[in-house]
Amino acid sequence: MCGSEERPALQRLTWAEVRERGGGRGCEGHWLVIDRKVYDVTNFRLRHPGGPRLLAHYAGQDATDAFGAFHLDPKLVRRFLAPLQLGELRDTQPSLEPSKSLSLVEDFRRLRAVVEGAGLLRPRPWFFAAVLAHILVLDGLAYLTLRLGGTSWPALTLTALLLATVQAQAGWLQHDFGHLSVFGTSRWNHLLHRFVIGHLKGAPASWWNHLHFQHHAKPNCFRKDPDINMHPLLFTLGKALSIELGVQKKKFMPYQHQHRYFFFLGPPALIPLYFQWYVFFFAVKRRQWQDLLWMLSFYVRFTLCYLPLLGLPAFLGLFFVVRFLESNWFVWVTQMNHIPMHIDRDQNRDWVTMQVQATCNVDQSLFNDWFTGHLNFQIEHHLFPTMPRHNLFSVAPLVRSLCRRHGLQYSSKPLITAFSDIVASLKDSGELWLDAYLHR
Structure with missing residues (x-):
């Protein structure tokens, strides 16, 4: 029966085993990796302050950077994680999954250390x-x-x-x-x-x-992102999902008019x-x-x-x-920060790539800062979600430089352009759906 066998302490696991046995399917439930250590969060996720789905979204994946981003005191939280440790990755296994860029991840972690050292995570x-x-x-x-x-x-x-x-x-x-x-x-x-x-x-x-x-x-x-749950009931979002919906001949709304x-x-x-x-x-x-x-x-x-x-x-x-x-x-x-950006199923990309591809900024001004509650610095906010909003402006040049070094598009635009891009992206995805619906 599922869950009837005791798991041996500190198993030595491969990434394939983490994905297959701890990816939220079958008997093993939900496993995730933080700093090469494998944790079984199957039962703990039901008590997780951020909700059970948050941990489930990382089942079978590396959650190291997400873990560091969400917690004010990671060292304290690790003490609660200790009883959940199932094992660790084998020495022959890389620290990151093949879908992730080691150089980018290491560069971002160095940036985070600089940010912490400069006090940019401390509020006023x-x-x-x-x-x-x-x-x-x-x-x-x-x-x-x-x-x-x-x-x-x-x-x-x-x-x-x-x-x-x-x-x-x-x-x-x-x-x-x-x-x-x-x-x-x-x-x-x-x-x-x-x-x-x-x-x-x-x-x-x-x-x-x-x-x-x-x-x-x-x-x-x-x-996985509730903010795009409107797809496909009301709107079709993103190029890939819109074409897929059209190929499947699904039509919940007249998306060409969305x-x-x-x-x-x-x-x-x-x-x-x-x-x-x-x-x-x-x-x-x-x-x-x-x-x-x-x-x-x-x-x-x-x-x-x-x-x-x-x-x-x-x-x-x-x-x-x-x-x-x-x-x-x-x-x-x-x-305005998300609808015009890349929308698809989870590709299990590294923290930086995932956040930057899904977000864009709006140009800084005193009005834009006030009107948006500093959400005009959406890229920085997503990379450092616990950073006080008054410090997002200070870290923006460092993030822009990081993106430039690794070939990531750092997008910032005027407020009106950001608004109009919502409508333009809905028009584009609606046309992609219609073409696929009629001709594929």
Whole structure:
């Protein structure tokens, strides 16, 4: 029977054995490699703070650089890993799988050591305090605008714009706490994460963790990155997947028109029509009661502030207009870095190649930094996800140099170009699907 035999301690394994016996299929379950040591995470993944799927995505693969990227204190975490060690690679086995570039990996690890030595992973608490303060000020101004200005259209419009800005900026700030990039310890990051995403936005931190860490672990990898789960139900994404879908004669939507219906089913609809109800479903289904209480505190506060001033119809109208504006802001910013880039199934590439091929930057400016929450430095953020956003600009020249030395395309573009490239890439992949659907 599966799992009935005891595994010998410290097995000497080959990469082929790790892939075949620990790749998430059959009896052996989920194994992964960190610094040549092989760990059996089959049961531990169910207790993993980042969610079970995150470890499953690396089953049968090397996770050394991903492990270093996600943890504030890798040495501490290794103590928890020790009981899970199954064995290690044989001396005759290379440190990396054949699909990965040793020179690039070694070069990146040297870069990471330089980054750590320069203190670029250390946050400036005052920076994030200022970000939080400006969000709270805008939130207060929104309430005062309506209370003092009455329910005229100018007052309602300004209030909606201010509240949408609060929601967008709180979204970027919760992203910082979620990535553990504000405090030096996980505990305070997790606490403030719940406050910002729960009390200021009305969403569960556990839901964000479940989705976003998978995205970072395997960006633009079909079936592993939840951010591209819209393929193929609503959109067809990426050249390879679009052609494959067409060859299979699958048609869930008229994809040749997806660059047009994206303006209706994408930016304006994601939050008010989907996230708005799904976050409650997630919290209840996963029994995340603490997250649910934080979420309810947002709705109680919002209701007590605005319902007495507006009455029920106008109150509901204001709420969904804010969600509509927030959704447009959120979708355009979060998709501009990924949708136009390489999308395919997991090719098990090295950490740097995988991240750079799946991401692009937007040119730096004070407005772009604020408007995107520094997600305009998406390449650097994906390579160093725990790096505080105020340091991403400093590491960018080093990353650009690394990419140049190894022939990787480092893409940075104006904000408007980044937005238009979303539509252009949807148009291209829709045409590729149609050609394959009709002629292959």
